[in-house]
Amino acid sequence: MSNVNEHASRLLLRATPRVLSIAGTDPTGGAGIQADLKSIAANGGYGMAVVTALVAQNTHGVLAVHTPSVEFLRQQLDAVSHDVQIDAVKIGMLAELAVIDEVRSWLQATRPPLVVLDPVMVSTSGDRLLAASAEQALRNLVSLVDLVTPNLPELAVLLQEEPAANWAEALEQGKRLSTATGVTVLVKGGHLTGADCPDALVNSHGLLAETVVEFVSPRVVTNNTHGTGCSLSSAMATVQAQTGDWAASLSRVKEWLNDALAHAHSLEVGSGNGPIHHFHQLFADRAPRGREFSESLWAGITSIRSRIFELPFIVALGNGTLDGVDFAYYLAQDAVCLNTYSHVLTRASRLAPTEEEQRFWANSAQLCLEVEAELHRSWVGDHPQPAPGLVTKGYLDHLLAVGVQGSYAVVVVALLPRFWLNAELGERLQAEILAQGRAEAHPYAAWLETYSNQAFVDSARRAVAFVDAAAAAASSGERQNMKAVFEQSSQFELDFFDSPRLHARL
Ligand SMILES: Nc1ncnc2c1ncn2[C@@H]1O[C@H](COP(=O)(O)OP(=O)(O)O)[C@@H](O)[C@H]1O
Numbered sequence: 001m002s003n004v005n006e007h008a009s010r011l012l013l014r015a016t017p018r019v020l021s022i023a024g025t026d027p028t029g030g031a032g033i034q035a036d037l038k039s040i041a042a043n044g045g046y047g048m049a050v051v052t053a054l055v056a057q058n059t060h061g062v063l064a065v066h067t068p069s070v071e072f073l074r075q076q077l078d079a080v081s082h083d084v085q086i087d088a089v090k091i092g093m094l095a096e097l098a099v100i101d102e103v104r105s106w107l108q109a110t111r112p113p114l115v116v117l118d119p120v121m122v123s124t125s126g127d128r129l130l131a132a133s134a135e136q137a138l139r140n141l142v143s144l145v146d147l148v149t150p151n152l153p154e155l156a157v158l159l160q161e162e163p164a165a166n167w168a169e170a171l172e173q174g175k176r177l178s179t180a181t182g183v184t185v186l187v188k189g190g191h192l193t194g195a196d197c198p199d200a201l202v203n204s205h206g207l208l209a210e211t212v213v214e215f216v217s218p219r220v221v222t223n224n225t226h227g228t229g230c231s232l233s234s235a236m237a238t239v240q241a242q243t244g245d246w247a248a249s250l251s252r253v254k255e256w257l258n259d260a261l262a263h264a265h266s267l268e269v270g271s272g273n274g275p276i277h278h279f280h281q282l283f284a285d286r287a288p289r290g291r292e293f294s295e296s297l298w299a300g301i302t303s304i305r306s307r308i309f310e311l312p313f314i315v316a317l318g319n320g321t322l323d324g325v326d327f328a329y330y331l332a333q334d335a336v337c338l339n340t341y342s343h344v345l346t347r348a349s350r351l352a353p354t355e356e357e358q359r360f361w362a363n364s365a366q367l368c369l370e371v372e373a374e375l376h377r378s379w380v381g382d383h384p385q386p387a388p389g390l391v392t393k394g395y396l397d398h399l400l401a402v403g404v405q406g407s408y409a410v411v412v413v414a415l416l417p418r419f420w421l422n423a424e425l426g427e428r429l430q431a432e433i434l435a436q437g438r439a440e441a442h443p444y445a446a447w448l449e450t451y452s453n454q455a456f457v458d459s460a461r462r463a464v465a466f467v468d469a470a471a472a473a474a475s476s477g478e479r480q481n482m483k484a485v486f487e488q489s490s491q492f493e494l495d496f497f498d499s500p501r502l503h504a505r506l
């Protein structure tokens with residue numbers, strides 16, 4: 001504590017450090033001690049907590065603060081330190097002078113090897129969390145810790161200066177605070193505006209490789225920033241106790257924090273500034289339920305789907321103005337495609353874990369061959385099978401490679417876009433034609449019926465359900481692979497619909 005070399009020599013690195021948070025509460029779980037415990041656990045530490053103040057607050061603001069007696073605070077602190085070997089301490093809201101004095105006295109008696117101070121003064125909602133009369137005592141506490149993590153308004157109060165107007169001024173203030181206190185300062189750029197969100201470690205005493213070590217990450221567009229400062233400081237205490245390297249710790253923590261901000265919306269906690277998603281990584285490893293996985297696949301190709309409906313080929317197919325040359329090219333390539341597609345469906349059938357799935361994929365393989373034969377009978381005629389065009393070849397190589405190497409889950413997800421996108425297309429174009437009352441006169445209505453008929457739509461639905469079942473049984477690594485393969489096949493579908501425009505007249 002306090003002295004740089006002392007910190008380095010006393011810090012014993014641990015895989016699961018025991019980290020104590022000394023802070024206030026947030027009953028909605030997004031800030032204060034509740035956020036600290038999640039943040040410590042999410043970063044691999046064992047979290048402990050001593051409450052300085054009970055705060056009635058939510059995602060909109062602070063309603064009331066109750067500060068228990070300092071005697072009781074000391075009892076809590078001693079209860080922990082008399083029993084547990086503490087590897088790191090994070091200090092958050094201290095509320096008032098008497099609390100600061102008590103924590104200071106405990107720190108001096110206990111001398112934990114690593115202390116991070118988040119000088120909490122005002123909440124995101126603008127409510128005071130530190131009495132103005134306690135600001136000087138908090139300033140005096142800074143020189144006792146190893147890292148201080150002020151936001152820009154707090155940095156200004158610690159220095160008794162005006163708040164920095166830009167990042168360069170913030171870094172200068174960070175240097176002044178480090179020079180004055182001997183402590184490393186984590187200057188945070190969350191309160192600035194701009195596409196990026198910079199943070200920097202500043203130490204004017206040669207502790208770091210350079211005086212300023214900066215990390216920039218993209219600013220996440222979100223209102224869910226409640227408790228980011230709390231979460232950052234407790235994560236820093238935890239990771240530093242694992243690595244002993246401030247720069248490495250901030251690099252890791254910032255990446256985690258950015259993802260936690262990016263996933264915050266999925267929690268749906270409160271109607272104000274919601275919490276970040278501390279456990280996004282853990283939740284990503286959970287097996288998906290119901291249609292969760294396929295819904296995420298579908299959402300992931302939103303832009304590909306809308307681009308398909310904007311293609312000149314699809315627009316003209318829908319309104320019946322499609323040039324015969326384009327349509328003939330498309331059908332000839334489709335016939336080539338269906339043949340290989342049927343091979344890969346057969347492979348899916350062989351790998352399928354249940355008889356129902358075996359039958360489904362085998363039937364689909366057979367249907368493909370029937371549709372191919374029908375294409376030749378009704379549309380393509382007796383022309384010799386053309387060579388696969390560039391896009392067709394790319395798509396088929398992709399399907400065959402997955403078919404040879406992929407697990408069942410990966411093979412079926414590679415096949416899925418053809419079912420799903422064609423069913424969507426068939427349904428939408430058919431509805432468009434019916435709405436125009438032109439089913440009889442439409443030159444391609446009969447062909448569109450292949451993909452809009454109920455049997456095809458049902459088989460697309462069953463294929464989706466089998467992919468969901470396969471995803472639920474897959475490992476998280478395999479699910480990631482499934483998602484990538486699904487996106488690749490979908491991109492090939494888009495390119496395939498666009499290929500007549502590019503290649504029909506070569
Ligand atoms: N919208 C955002 N996108 C990415 N990172 C952010 C965003 N808002 C805050 N941060 C990060 O969260 C941490 C807390 O920052 P800040 O908002 O400055 O402090 P505080 O929460 O104490 O007010 C910093 O690491 C900052 O870079």
Ligand SMILES: Cc1ncc(COP(=O)(O)O)c(N)n1
Pocket residue numbers: 023024025026031032033055057092093120122123124129225226227228229230231
């Ligand atoms: C008990 C407690 N401590 C700290 C904060 C600051 O939260 P933020 O990180 O959003 O500024 C808070 N709202 N409540």
